[in-house]
Amino acid sequence: MPAAPGAEHNSGVTEAFDALIPRPRRELAPGAVHLPGWLDAGRQRELVGLCRSWASGPVPMRAVKMPNGGVMSVRSVSLGWHWLPYRYSRTADDVGGAAVAPFPDVLGDLGREAVEAAYGPDEGSRYEPDAALINYYDDAAKMGMHQDREERVNAPVVSLSLGTACTFRFGNTENRNRPWQDVELASGDLFVFGGPSRFAYHGVLRTLPGTAPTGIGFEGRLNITLRQTGLG
Ligand SMILES: O=C(O)CCC(=O)C(=O)O
């Protein structure tokens, strides 16, 4: 993940805008909750630092090759379980074969806190995520509409965004077509989808270059998703 020169001008404008136009918590569909600015600047910086260390091994960040021959524009690394299309493995079978780094306690705690913020303390305390995907988007990267469905249980997916904002498309559970809603995910935003929305199609249309906040030491977009695989 390259450290990039700051885009102070744009970011300053974005931050000023945020102060003028508060972005309220919103439930896009039953079980799909967007909590803008959930992570404060300090926690965003801390997570960026952790992402840097997770990206340094034992498994390298890589662009996933899809079975149809395409290559994803996003680069990613997994913790706990290595995600590859369309299964999880304890070893990075498509990139060197190293054992995946263990799922860090800090992300388990963060996941419970996130689910509690979205759904309340009962759901929060039950959440036991065991896999994390760290996705890195450069200015041109995007992610096509898909379901997260390699997990065997329907515990919610927790998504945390850092750095450059993006346009996130949240669709329906039937197919990748309409109806969908487009929502901007900015640095520090939490998005949780579970319950009736757990298997909704979703994707990232584009990043919004120049929107990373100043002071988190990172330009480009990072997204962390936490999942409970049920693989045991
Ligand atoms: O980057 C995002 O916001 C979404 C990532 C995602 O959908 C995934 O990793 O499955």
Ligand SMILES: [Fe+2]
């Ligand atoms: Fe996904």
